[in-house]
Amino acid sequence: MSMLLMQQILNGLLDGVYYLLIALGLSLIFSLGGIVNLAHGAFFAIGAYLTLVISPYLGFGGALVLSPVLVALLGIVIERTLFRRFYRSDPILSLLLTFGLAMVAEQALRMIFGAPPLSYSIPPALRGQVIVGSFIYSFYRVVLIGIAVACVAGLWFLLQKTPFGRVVRAGVQNPDMVGALGISLQPYMAAVAALGIGLAGLAGVLLAPIYAVHPAMGNEIITPAFVVVVIGGLGSFWGVVVAALLVGLVKGVMVGIGYSAASTAAIYLLMLLVLLFRPRGLFGERMTRLEQ
Amino acid sequence: MADNPQFTRRRLLQSAGGLALASTVAAPSVLLAQSSDVIRVGHLTPRTGFLGPLGEYAVMAIDLAVEEINAKGGVMGRKVELLKEDSVNPQTASTKAERMIERDKVACIIGEISSASCLTIAQVAQRNKTLFINTGGNSDALRGSDCKRYMFHVESQNSMYVKTAGRAFLRDGLVKGKKWYSLTADYAFGHDLLKVSKRFMQANGGDFAGDDLVPTDAADFSSYLLKIRDAKPDLVVINLAGNQITNFLKQYAEFGLKFPVGGFGFDTALAWAAGKGNFVGTWPVVWHHLIDTAGTKAFVGAFTKKYNKPPENQAWGDYIAMKIVAQTINDLKSLESPKIIEHFEKGAKFDLLKTREGYFRASDHQLMHEMYTVTALPADKIKNQWDIFSSGAPVPGPDESLEVIAATKEENSCTFPT
Numbered sequence: 001m002s003m004l005l006m007q008q009i010l011n012g013l014l015d016g017v018y019y020l021l022i023a024l025g026l027s028l029i030f031s032l033g034g035i036v037n038l039a040h041g042a043f044f045a046i047g048a049y050l051t052l053v054i055s056p057y058l059g060f061g062g063a064l065v066l067s068p069v070l071v072a073l074l075g076i077v078i079e080r081t082l083f084r085r086f087y088r089s090d091p092i093l094s095l096l097l098t099f100g101l102a103m104v105a106e107q108a109l110r111m112i113f114g115a116p117p118l119s120y121s122i123p124p125a126l127r128g129q130v131i132v133g134s135f136i137y138s139f140y141r142v143v144l145i146g147i148a149v150a151c152v153a154g155l156w157f158l159l160q161k162t163p164f165g166r167v168v169r170a171g172v173q174n175p176d177m178v179g180a181l182g183i184s185l186q187p188y189m190a191a192v193a194a195l196g197i198g199l200a201g202l203a204g205v206l207l208a209p210i211y212a213v214h215p216a217m218g219n220e221i222i223t224p225a226f227v228v229v230v231i232g233g234l235g236s237f238w239g240v241v242v243a244a245l246l247v248g249l250v251k252g253v254m255v256g257i258g259y260s261a262a263s264t265a266a267i268y269l270l271m272l273l274v275l276l277f278r279p280r281g282l283f284g285e286r287m288t289r290l291e292q
Numbered sequence: 293m294a295d296n297p298q299f300t301r302r303r304l305l306q307s308a309g310g311l312a313l314a315s316t317v318a319a320p321s322v323l324l325a326q327s328s329d330v331i332r333v334g335h336l337t338p339r340t341g342f343l344g345p346l347g348e349y350a351v352m353a354i355d356l357a358v359e360e361i362n363a364k365g366g367v368m369g370r371k372v373e374l375l376k377e378d379s380v381n382p383q384t385a386s387t388k389a390e391r392m393i394e395r396d397k398v399a400c401i402i403g404e405i406s407s408a409s410c411l412t413i414a415q416v417a418q419r420n421k422t423l424f425i426n427t428g429g430n431s432d433a434l435r436g437s438d439c440k441r442y443m444f445h446v447e448s449q450n451s452m453y454v455k456t457a458g459r460a461f462l463r464d465g466l467v468k469g470k471k472w473y474s475l476t477a478d479y480a481f482g483h484d485l486l487k488v489s490k491r492f493m494q495a496n497g498g499d500f501a502g503d504d505l506v507p508t509d510a511a512d513f514s515s516y517l518l519k520i521r522d523a524k525p526d527l528v529v530i531n532l533a534g535n536q537i538t539n540f541l542k543q544y545a546e547f548g549l550k551f552p553v554g555g556f557g558f559d560t561a562l563a564w565a566a567g568k569g570n571f572v573g574t575w576p577v578v579w580h581h582l583i584d585t586a587g588t589k590a591f592v593g594a595f596t597k598k599y600n601k602p603p604e605n606q607a608w609g610d611y612i613a614m615k616i617v618a619q620t621i622n623d624l625k626s627l628e629s630p631k632i633i634e635h636f637e638k639g640a641k642f643d644l645l646k647t648r649e650g651y652f653r654a655s656d657h658q659l660m661h662e663m664y665t666v667t668a669l670p671a672d673k674i675k676n677q678w679d680i681f682s683s684g685a686p687v688p689g690p691d692e693s694l695e696v697i698a699a700t701k702e703e704n705s706c707t708f709p710t
Contacts, residue, residue, distance in 0.1 A: 004522045011514050018512070106340075115339070115348030116604075117538050119567030119677065122546060129548045136521060138546045141514075210546055211511050212538035212565055214345055220511045255515035261478045261505035263515075 005256050007135050012252020014141065016245040017148045021203035022225035023232070023240050024155060025196030031172045031235040032185075032192050033087045038098040039078075040225065041218025042105035043197045047071045047204025048213050049109055052120050060123040064147075064205050071201025072194040079193035087189070102218065109215040117214035126209075144206045151199065156237060158195075168192060172235055227271045233284020242282060246270070330373040331366070331627065333358075333617065334392035335610070336385055336413060337403040337428070339378035342508055342534040346405050346559055346606040350427065351376060352599050353607035354402065357614035360594070367621045372614075379409050386412035393420045399627045400425065402613045405606065407431035407481045414443040418709070423629040425617065427609035430557060431484040432704045435656040439706035442629065444636060444657045446613045448578050450481075450488045451699035454556045456663040456687045457576040458492045461527065464574075466552055468497040470526035475516055475540065477533040478505040481557070485531040489556050491703070493529075501525050506532060513543045521549060530555035530573075534562070541566035560604040560666070563681060568674045571681070574667045579608035579645070582683050583664065587645030602678050608645070616642050647686055650694065656706040660694035662686035 022044060029037050050067040051060070058066065078101070086094040128139040159165035170178045171185050178185055203221070211217060224247055232243030247267050254263035274281060335354050337347040358372045366372055375396055379385035385404065392398045393416065401417060404410045405428030417424035418440045426434065426445045435449050461467050472493055476482040486503060493500065501523050504516055520528055528551050532540060537558065544553065553573035560580050563571045581592045581602040591611060595603040603611070619642065620632050636657070641649040650661035665684035674680050688696045 004518065007518050007522075008515055011518055015512055015514060110348075114601075116345040116561045117535055117565035119565050119570075121542070121567055121570055127546075136518070136547060138514075138543075138548075140546060210539075210542050212535040212542070214535055214565070216340065216342070216344060217511075220509055223509070252515045255504065255519070258504075260516070261507065264507040264509060 003134055005253070008252045008256030009249060010135065011137070012249040012256075013245050014137070014145055014248070015252060016248025017145050018203065018207060019221070019224050019228050019247060020152060020241060020244040021148055021199050021206070022221055023228035023244055024152065024237075025199040026225055027229045027232070027234065027236075027240050028192050028196040029083075030229070032168060033083060033189055034091060035083050035086060035094045036091065036098065037196075038095060038222070039101035039105060040098075040197070040200050041220075041222030042102045043071050043075065043200040043218075044204040044207075044221055045109060045215065045218040046074070046105065047201030048120075048208040048211075048217060049113060049118075049204075050201070051205045051208045052113075052118055052213060055120075060126075060209075064202075067205045068198045068202040071204070072198030075193045075197025075201075076190050078197070079190050083193060084186070084189065106215050106218065113215070115215060117212040120208050120213055122209040138210075140209065147202075147206060151202065152241065155195070155199075159237065164188070164191070224267060227267050229281075231271050231274045231281055233281025236281065236283035239281055239283030329370055331368070331370045331621070332373050332375055332392075332396055332398045333614070334389070334396070334398035334401040335374055335376045335403045336379040336388055336392070336401060336409075337610070338380065338405055338409070340380065342536070343405045343428075345561055345565075346428065346534065346604075347378070349561060349604050349607040350403060350405070350610040353595065353603055353609075353611040354614050356595055356598055357611045357618075361614070361618045367618045368625060368627070372618065379404060379406070379413075382406070382408045382412040385409035386416050389413040389416040389424075390420075393417070393422050398422070399621070400617055400629060400632070402617065403427055403610060404429055407434055407484070408479065410434055410443070411438055414438070414440045417442040421629055423617075423632055425613045427613045428606055429481075431481055432488055432699055433480070433484055435658050435699070436704035436706050439656055439708060441633065441657075441708040441710075444633075444652055444659070446609050446616070446659050448661075448663060449658055449699060449704075450485045450557070451703060452658075452663055452697045453558075453576040454485070454488045454492045455697040457554055457556050457574065457665055458496070459687055460574045460576075460665045460667075460684060461554055462496060464552075466527045466554070467493060469499065471499045471501040471524070472527040472529050473501045473520055473523050473525035474503045474529040474531055475513075475520075476503055476505050476531040477536060478507050479533075481533055482506075482531050485557055488699075489529060489531060498527075506536060508533070508536070510536065511539050513540050514547070516540075517543060517547045517549060520551065521547070525551055527551065528553045531557060533557065534559075535565075537562040538565040541572065542570045545570040545572070558666075559606060560681075561606070563666070563668070564604070564678060567677070568680055569671045571668045574665050574684075576663055576665050577605045578661075578663060579605050580664060580666055580681075580683060582679060582681075583646065585645055585647055587643060591645055612642075612644055647690070648694070653695065653698065655701070656699075656704070658698055660698065662688070662694070663697060 026040050047067050051063040054063040122140045126140045130137045228243045228247050232239030250266050251263045254266045337350045339347045358374050362371050377388045400423035402425045407429035410426045410429035424443045428447050430450045432450045476486045555575045558575035636652045637654040639651045641651050644650045644661050646662045653660050666681035
């Protein structure tokens with residue numbers, strides 16, 4: 001195997017980590033409330049724009065903490081006022097709701113900040129490259145991946161090892177039973193929306209220094225994130241993780257071997273194959289409420 | 293949150309598909325009553341999608357132009373009324389152009405950035421014998437195999453961009469016997485630009501090292517950067533479009549690559565978005581806000597006053613096109629497209645805010661005008677977020693014909709369909 005291809009494989013895997021932050025939130029919100037959040041990309045964009053607003057005062061570090069928190073608070077407001085009305089209704093309604101929400105958010109960003117992309121650079125302390133053998137990687141991305149991995153690990157711990165996570169997982173499997181046990185899922189729903197949407201906001205902060213910051217930036221990332229969720233299997237934590245890496249890998253390798261034009265098509269093809277041969281996704285659990 | 297028997301994956305996918313369909317059809321439009329005291333001009337340009345940011349400048353500029361025209365008494369004593377719409381994609385652009393011409397009776401249509409949408413609008417314009425002035429579509433094919441009698445081009449064609457930037461690369465010794473690697477936007481514009489770039493580089497002894505086609509929705513360039521690093525080119529040629537260029541520049545700086553960079557297509561908004569320190573290389577533009585002429589200074593002043601930021605090159609295109617149309621209608625005292633076209637084809641000269649006047653070339657309706665290169669300033673010489681590049685001299689030079697940078701008949705011939 002050529003050195004370049006090895007680099008592309010590694011780089012592709014690392015790229016997958018960015019999708020992960022978005023896809024995990026999508027998957028969480030969907031699993032618990034059945035809301036397919038088409039506005040998830042908009043929260044990503046809001047996170048990025050907040051970075052530009054906050055960092056002149058508090059620096060990138062301040063934005064890294066504050067921006068996801070603000071986005072998460074916005075998520076709670078949206079969940080309390082909008083999402084909760086749609087948990088029990090036809091999914092087409094929540095799709096319409098979040099689709100509209102995404103357009104409202106994008107247009108709002110356009111009205112406030114203007115349509116042209118805004119400039120934002122990597123903070124000086126995080127610039128530079130890491131060179132291992134012949135592999136080059138940006139130091140900033142190493143930091144980015146470190147933060148992303150920490151978040152994913154934290155989320156796993158929260159869902160698997162804490163009482164909070166137990167209720168959420170039970171709610172995913174059988175919400176009525178949770179209710180019968182006298183546990184109200186409402187606060188958990190709000191918390192999950194805050195978590196998932198906050199993660200999208202965090203991804204926005206992390207990618208603002210390396211991607212163009214423009215009102216429609218959410219659209220660029222939301223589609224691959226959906227593909228990741230579908231491939232990984234709805235409701236499966238590790239499914240999403242594996243699928244994110246897989247999507248990154250496929251994209252990277254397609255570019256690496258000279259088929260860059262088909263790199264986007266390839267991930268859809270991958271999704272198609274998964275849907276044909278394993279409709280519930282790679283690691284998706286059988287959820288009675290999702291299958292007839 | 294109870295079991296919902298309707299909620300299946302199949303339903304979900306169906307719904308998502310339906311929504312995607314609905315979103316392409318939904319196109320708000322206001323029904324306007326006809327009236328004869330105004331002259332309507334249609335403006336179509338992408339306001340959303342990856343060309344949206346440039347479209348926004350186009351809209352701001354044409355608004356300013358119309359404001360100035362109306363303040364000076366309008367055209368033929370009537371006020372100009374703009375009908376502005378988001379062209380979205382080639383199909384929608386064509387539908388909206390049809391509606392503007394047939395229902396709203398516009399005198400002409402101005403605008404567009406996507407070459408693919410230009411073509412569908414031009415087809416409608418040709419069928420309805422209404423003038424269309426393209427202000428942003430670069431593809432040579434639009435002026436060649438796809439040329440139309442009713443379509444004129446204020447925006448330069450790819451050949452003009454390539455020859456303008458190419459001169460700078462030749463001057464800097466980056467072409468002859470040098471290895472060049474390119475990244476190309478994977479749609480009509482990029483393909484056309486790559487073809488023209490290859491022709492130029494080959495004719496001047498450049499050594500083609502490779503090209504990657506980049507999907508228009510790609511935001512991450514790390515895989516491409518690794519390939520470029522591996523290829524060790526003497527020149528990286530960027531034939532990308534819109535936000536792709538900003539993303540590329542930011543990530544090129546991030547990965548610390550130092551090969552000389554340049555492009556054959558560019559917009560200054562993308563340099564501003566990449567920002568100080570990230571913006572590198574030499575790029576061609578139709579116009580930029582630092583050109584030292586009285587016309588440019590007045591335009592930049594008025595635009596900055598109205599919008600609190602300087603105009604970028606796309607703004608120039610729509611501003612100047614509106615001014616050309618207004619001036620022509622006033623001169624001819626006629627709104628009729630065939631008469632305007634005849635006037636253009638006779639070689640009428642127009643002030644373009646540059647050092648020389650320009651004119652439309654009769655053979656392919658391309659505006660003949662000066663082009664410029666901009667070169668990124670080193671970080672320590674940058675004073676503000678807008679003036680981050682220095683300007684090259686006008687191309688062609690003062691003693692040359694304006695046509696030397698345009699595609700020749702052999703390179704790109706046009707036969708107008710009757």
